[in-house]
Amino acid sequence: DAGVIQSPRHEVTEMGQEVTLRCKPISGHNSLFWYRQTMMRGLELLIYFNNNVPIDDSGMPEDRFSAKMPNASFSTLKIQPSEPRDSAVYFCASSPRDFNEQFFGPGTRLTVL
Amino acid sequence: DAKTTQPPSMDCAEGRAANLPCNHSTISGNEYVYWYRQIHSQGPQYIIHGLKNNETNEMASLIITEDRKSSTLILPHATLRDTAVYYCIVLNDYKLSFGAGTTVTVRA
Numbered sequence: 001d002a003g004v005i006q007s008p009r010h011e012v013t014e015m016g017q018e019v020t021l022r023c024k025p026i027s028g029h030n031s032l033f034w035y036r037q038t039m040m041r042g043l044e045l046l047i048y049f050n051n052n053v054p055i056d057d058s059g060m061p062e063d064r065f066s067a068k069m070p071n072a073s074f075s076t077l078k079i080q081p082s083e084p085r086d087s088a089v090y091f092c093a094s095s096p097r098d099f100n101e102q103f104f105g106p107g108t109r110l111t112v113l
Numbered sequence: 114d115a116k117t118t119q120p121p122s123m124d125c126a127e128g129r130a131a132n133l134p135c136n137h138s139t140i141s142g143n144e145y146v147y148w149y150r151q152i153h154s155q156g157p158q159y160i161i162h163g164l165k166n167n168e169t170n171e172m173a174s175l176i177i178t179e180d181r182k183s184s185t186l187i188l189p190h191a192t193l194r195d196t197a198v199y200y201c202i203v204l205n206d207y208k209l210s211f212g213a214g215t216t217v218t219v220r221a
Contacts, residue, residue, distance in 0.1 A: 033207065035209070042211055042212075044210070045210070048207055056208075100162070101159040101162065102207075104156030104157045106156050107155075
């Protein structure tokens with residue numbers, strides 16, 4: 001199994017641009033999570049999907065952030081418009097059960113200039 | 114979620130066992146103890162979890178005291194690739210969050 005796949009691995013963009021991060025979870029996993037990690041704030045859960053349905057989006061910072069999971073093998077996290085304070089490493093994780101062990105992807109390092 | 118306390122850093126010799134302590138004195142009955150690690154510039158990696166019984170898998174062993182107020186993660190034969198920040202977390206839902214963790218450096 002290839003594990004959780006994220007793309008792109010690095011993204012540099014200018015303030016105001018739209019950014020789309022992509023995630024392919026491990027096949028057969030029914031839970032998907034998007035996290036953000038920064039030195040200042042540590043690891044933060046942004047949104048949790050179960051069986052493709054958003055269950056908890058209380059961690060999404062503001063309306064500029066949106067996430068979708070159109071099917072069991074693909075999810076996107078979109079930031080529009082992006083701001084410099086969005087610069088962080090964004091991780092996608094999947095889990096074979098509701099909230100047991102989570103398997104993380106390699107992350108997308110986002111830099112907004 | 115209950116707070117955990119871990120030593121900020123520890124060194125370990127390659128090939129020796131690494132014992133990582135964690136205090137979680139305010140843990141509640143339905144909270145699990147989870148261990149994750151994060152190697153530099155990589156995503157967090159799940160290691161092991163348990164409720165009250167000791168657990169072992171291919172990566173590590175988890176020893177939880179009878180009163181559940183503390184636990185120890187054991188890496189039986191540390192290698193250089195085990196150098197990472199190790200996080201002890203207690204929770205009963207999905208909202209992972211990491212504290213400062215223990216920076217483990219395995220030396221040849």
